[in-house]
Amino acid sequence: MISIEGLYKTYTGKEGNTEALKDVNLRIEKEDIFGIIGLSGAGKSTLIRCINRLEEPTKGSIIIEDKDIVKLNDNELRDMRRNIGMIFQHFNLLSRKNCKENIAFPLKIMKYEKREIEKRVDKLLEIVDLKDKKLAYPSQLSGGQKQRVAIARALATKPKILLCDEATSALDPNTTSSILKLLKSINETLGITIVMITHQMEVIKEVCNKVAVISDGSIIEQGNTYDVFSKPSHPITKSFIRDVSLNIDKDNVDDPENTKIVRITFLDHKAKEPLIYKIIKNFDIEANILAGQMNNIQGRTYGNLVVGLKGTDDKIKDAIRYLKEQSVIVEEMKYNGSSN
Amino acid sequence: MEVLIETIKRVMLLMPMPLYETLYMVFASTLFSVIFGMPLGIVTAISEEGHIWENKVLNKVLNVVINIARSFPFIILMIAVFPLTKIIVGKRIGTTAAIVPLTIAAIPFVARLIENAIKEISPGIIEAALSMGADVKQIVFRVLIPEALPSIASGITMTIINLVGYSAMAGAIGGGGLGNLAIRFGYQGFQKDVMIGTVIVLILMVQIIQGLGSRVYNKLLK
Numbered sequence A: 001m002i003s004i005e006g007l008y009k010t011y012t013g014k015e016g017n018t019e020a021l022k023d024v025n026l027r028i029e030k031e032d033i034f035g036i037i038g039l040s041g042a043g044k045s046t047l048i049r050c051i052n053r054l055e056e057p058t059k060g061s062i063i064i065e066d067k068d069i070v071k072l073n074d075n076e077l078r079d080m081r082r083n084i085g086m087i088f089q090h091f092n093l094l095s096r097k098n099c100k101e102n103i104a105f106p107l108k109i110m111k112y113e114k115r116e117i118e119k120r121v122d123k124l125l126e127i128v129d130l131k132d133k134k135l136a137y138p139s140q141l142s143g144g145q146k147q148r149v150a151i152a153r154a155l156a157t158k159p160k161i162l163l164c165d166e167a168t169s170a171l172d173p174n175t176t177s178s179i180l181k182l183l184k185s186i187n188e189t190l191g192i193t194i195v196m197i198t199h200q201m202e203v204i205k206e207v208c209n210k211v212a213v214i215s216d217g218s219i220i221e222q223g224n225t226y227d228v229f230s231k232p233s234h235p236i237t238k239s240f241i242r243d244v245s246l247n248i249d250k251d252n253v254d255d256p257e258n259t260k261i262v263r264i265t266f267l268d269h270k271a272k273e274p275l276i277y278k279i280i281k282n283f284d285i286e287a288n289i290l291a292g293q294m295n296n297i298q299g300r301t302y303g304n305l306v307v308g309l310k311g312t313d314d315k316i317k318d319a320i321r322y323l324k325e326q327s328v329i330v331e332e333m334k335y336n337g338s339s340n
Numbered sequence B: 001m002e003v004l005i006e007t008i009k010r011v012m013l014l015m016p017m018p019l020y021e022t023l024y025m026v027f028a029s030t031l032f033s034v035i036f037g038m039p040l041g042i043v044t045a046i047s048e049e050g051h052i053w054e055n056k057v058l059n060k061v062l063n064v065v066i067n068i069a070r071s072f073p074f075i076i077l078m079i080a081v082f083p084l085t086k087i088i089v090g091k092r093i094g095t096t097a098a099i100v101p102l103t104i105a106a107i108p109f110v111a112r113l114i115e116n117a118i119k120e121i122s123p124g125i126i127e128a129a130l131s132m133g134a135d136v137k138q139i140v141f142r143v144l145i146p147e148a149l150p151s152i153a154s155g156i157t158m159t160i161i162n163l164v165g166y167s168a169m170a171g172a173i174g175g176g177g178l179g180n181l182a183i184r185f186g187y188q189g190f191q192k193d194v195m196i197g198t199v200i201v202l203i204l205m206v207q208i209i210q211g212l213g214s215r216v217y218n219k220l221l222k
Helices: A044-051 A074-081 A099-109 A114-127 A143-155 A173-190 A201-207 A225-230 A235-241 A275-283 A313-325 B002-014 B016-046 B056-071 B074-080 B082-089 B095-119 B123-131 B136-175 B177-188 B192-220
Strands: A002-013 A016-028 A033-037 A059-064 A084-088 A161-165 A193-198 A210-215 A218-224 A259-267 A286-297 A300-310 A328-333
Touching: A002 A044, A016 A044, A016 A210, A016 A218, A033 A044, A033 A173, A033 A201, A044 A059, A044 A161, A044 A193, A084 A143, A084 B123, A099 A114, A099 A143, A099 B136, A114 A143, A143 A161, A143 A173, A161 A173, A173 A193, A173 A201, A193 A201, A201 A225, A201 A286, A210 A225, A210 A235, A218 A225, A218 A235, A225 A235, A225 A286, A225 A300, A259 A313, A275 A286, A275 A313, A300 A313, A313 A328, B002 B016, B002 B192, B016 B056, B016 B095, B016 B136, B016 B177, B016 B192, B056 B095, B074 B082, B074 B095, B074 B136, B082 B095, B095 B136, B123 B136, B136 B177, B136 B192, B177 B192
Parallel strands: A033 A193, A033 A210, A084 A161, A161 A193
Antiparallel strands: A002 A016, A002 A059, A210 A218, A259 A300, A259 A328, A286 A300
16 A cells, blocks of 8 residues: 655755754554654654655655655645545644534535535534534644544545554543544445554554554664564564563562563563563572563553562572473563663 | 913814824835835745745845835935935825825834734744745745744834824924924914814824724734
């Protein structure tokens, strides 16, 4: 559906050039809800803006349905944009137009007929559940309602792709959740491919089937959300995704110098063996549970357990080897969160 | 007491014609200055770096022209444009003739007001319109102007009030109006009461214009 290849974006400024995007490669399939997560300044906003060319890429190609949109001229670009809806962190509604007129705006630009616009607006208000706010102005709406209007507006021209630029970052947790549900249902019922950038992990966890992690202008990891979250491979991803509550401080352990800490990740409830019991019994070591957490990613779960092992070096090694043979992921950890 | 009423009566009787002339000059020049100043202001705003119709050279030229036009003292401008006035109106002095310098003085002022009003619009709203595939023309007429309307309205109110002041100066060179009345009867004719009366009328006029302007602004604000 969307294939980004070798994408670069360089800003030329007075104090030298800044590379906002460096060799970005992404494949977004039809009907994905594709999340791009990164810290502020990582380049995610530039990346999503390149997809509808609100930012001009410096190099590379973005192929949407067999067309390289980087090569389009102004007219073709405008036509292409009408197939890509976009919503924003600050909603960007026209302040002097009511809901109905805001939603009708893209249709008027495309010169739809009046009767058709009326029909389409009513249908969209129904989709976003705002029928009673048809004549309300943005200043009379809550943040969540404004984002619903923005979603309706973005969907007005029946686009195949919806870009979400930090669409829930200005909303409270409950409203975020309801907007995400709406996006998910739009994805399922209308078959729209959604690309969203966010710095909120919860957003990715809740709705994205795929995720890419961006750091310093490069994609450092991408894949199914469940895989990336349960088995992060890049150190930055790990630090980003993992809960700090699973970081163990020296002060929290009795004899830190002689204790080895390991993180065990259980995938999809596959922990049928009583592992902790077995390592204590078979390897003659002490195993102390230091922290634990269950995570749910759209119905699939994984658990993290941080265990402190105390015993002779050989026995600890054997125990770890044993654990690694099981259907769990074992990582040896240092204090304060970094892994070996 | 009777003397006072007599005086008020006498002064009031002098007012209708000059008041009409002032209103005529002010509203005609407001109308023309908005017609010419508005496109100038819009083009200046959107040709700025990073805006929807970036054109650095044009932007620079427009800025220089507007600044030059704004630096003329009105009294000098009025005399300087005499030849142009003669071409447009057929004569150099008179109420209708005064509309030419008044308009020319107000155009750059209006242009700046409109430019600022346009530049105040959040870039996000423009970006949203771009993302929907709107072209420059559609953004100007469907986004920028409607969104800037409240600021434009308060800018025009300011322009009208400025023009009331300028029109009094036009009176000094035969433009008629309340300024003329105050100078000819009041100042040169030593009729203090006429001068005071004129000032009171001007104060009321400005109050009414500002009051109406504020109401329009609030109506436009949604």
